[in-house]
Amino acid sequence: EAFLARIDRLDGRLNSFITVTAEQALAAAEVADAKRDGNEHPLLAGIPIALKDIICTQGVKTSCGSKMLDNFVSPYDATIVEKLAGSGTISLGKTNMDEFAMGSSNETSFYGPTHNPWDLTAVPGGSSGGSAAAVAAGLVPAAIGTDTGGSIRQPAAFCGITGLKPTYGRVSRYGIIAYASSLDQAGPMARTAEDCALLLETIAGHDLRDSTSVARSVPDYRAELGQSLSGLKIGLPREYFGEGLDPAVDAAVRDAVKTYESLGATVREISLPHTHLAIPAYYVIAPAEASSNLSRYDGVRFGHRCDNPSNLIDLYKRSRAEGFGEEVKRRILIGTHTLSEGFFDAYYKKAQQVRRLIRQDFVDAFEEVDVLMGPTTPTPAFDLNAKKDPVSMYLQDIYTIAINLAGIPGITVPAGFAEGTEGERPIGLQILGPHFAESQLLNVAHQFQ
Numbered sequence: 001e002a003f004l005a006r007i008d009r010l011d012g013r014l015n016s017f018i019t020v021t022a023e024q025a026l027a028a029a030e031v032a033d034a035k036r037d038g039n040e041h042p043l044l045a046g047i048p049i050a051l052k053d054i055i056c057t058q059g060v061k062t063s064c065g066s067k068m069l070d071n072f073v074s075p076y077d078a079t080i081v082e083k084l085a086g087s088g089t090i091s092l093g094k095t096n097m098d099e100f101a102m103g104s105s106n107e108t109s110f111y112g113p114t115h116n117p118w119d120l121t122a123v124p125g126g127s128s129g130g131s132a133a134a135v136a137a138g139l140v141p142a143a144i145g146t147d148t149g150g151s152i153r154q155p156a157a158f159c160g161i162t163g164l165k166p167t168y169g170r171v172s173r174y175g176i177i178a179y180a181s182s183l184d185q186a187g188p189m190a191r192t193a194e195d196c197a198l199l200l201e202t203i204a205g206h207d208l209r210d211s212t213s214v215a216r217s218v219p220d221y222r223a224e225l226g227q228s229l230s231g232l233k234i235g236l237p238r239e240y241f242g243e244g245l246d247p248a249v250d251a252a253v254r255d256a257v258k259t260y261e262s263l264g265a266t267v268r269e270i271s272l273p274h275t276h277l278a279i280p281a282y283y284v285i286a287p288a289e290a291s292s293n294l295s296r297y298d299g300v301r302f303g304h305r306c307d308n309p310s311n312l313i314d315l316y317k318r319s320r321a322e323g324f325g326e327e328v329k330r331r332i333l334i335g336t337h338t339l340s341e342g343f344f345d346a347y348y349k350k351a352q353q354v355r356r357l358i359r360q361d362f363v364d365a366f367e368e369v370d371v372l373m374g375p376t377t378p379t380p381a382f383d384l385n386a387k388k389d390p391v392s393m394y395l396q397d398i399y400t401i402a403i404n405l406a407g408i409p410g411i412t413v414p415a416g417f418a419e420g421t422e423g424e425r426p427i428g429l430q431i432l433g434p435h436f437a438e439s440q441l442l443n444v445a446h447q448f449q
């Protein structure tokens, strides 16, 4: 009730929720409360959470931030929704996001932009900007986001919270609306690494309904928290401290690294030589997969349908023209082009080859060091309406995207503030580890907090 009252009071200014499920939440809380009388109760009994509106929830609208799905009520729950309910959490609703998770500012949402709670003139980041803003403003203790090219870490950094993108395959994608299937991964967004550990423990694990989920047991992610960092080898990727990095972000990250040195870690410079190719490769691969995934929105089975179609082709054309926003259309056009005959080898195949090199950069780096540290974003949160040109928006993703291409995990933790227009704007420290090193990342992040 306290959290719902807070949403009621503050979300008019933030616009972090698309749907608030107050009635269902209160009913679920009563059930959880009754169960609590027994000796046994699940790990997260009664903890309110919020879900990015890309995650299918039975009986509740799942819009993906798009007019296309404004009328879509999912007939089933995503695997992670089942798991979260099983551990006793109570969903307060569905959070705002860039349309179909395409964006880095939450401004492409059909439901209007979300505002950054630290400074209402700033964006919260995207595409999981609603989840980040809701947690930062204390509307909910934790939320789930998805990260295809930074969409958990970048908004978490902009909103001063902790966010973890797990290893590809660690968390089931079943019931999460597909953007770029070879990159998409859901993960926790919360105040602290410890809270993220609790959530990851709940949502991770093999799922027969997602063929890319990995059959590997889920560790107790809290077990390593607090383990000594003495001797931890930290690598600073040279390419992450170059041109375009805001001096305030640079200083905050270097200060954070000093804290780790004082905890006994050693630091050395590392090179990830193919970093400059990450954005071009991603912005070929992600739109290609998106153009294929989004072909299902045809106005026939579900989603937006135009009025009075004159024939089947007219139905497809107008339903899609009306249902999708500008950025989504741009991605579909790019993806369709790069996958078309005559261009496939030059673009898509080449991008996949580059992806392999980027992955190898990380594999090589982790032969030398335990974790990599750097900025999550080149600048603190930028102003609303500041980035009109799509390429300047894509460049925001410079430090986050390579991680998805490589499939490795990454976490962002709050590491200070920079001056903004209305208030101070948070800065994020990004910590990267080898495949399935979530326990270590959570421990390293935890000790900074």
Ligand code: GLN
Residues within 6 Å of the ligand: 101, 102, 103, 104, 126, 127, 146, 147, 148, 149, 150, 151, 152, 179, 286, 397
């Ligand atoms: N900003 C990136 C994009 O627009 C990443 C989005 C995401 O991770 N979902 O594709």
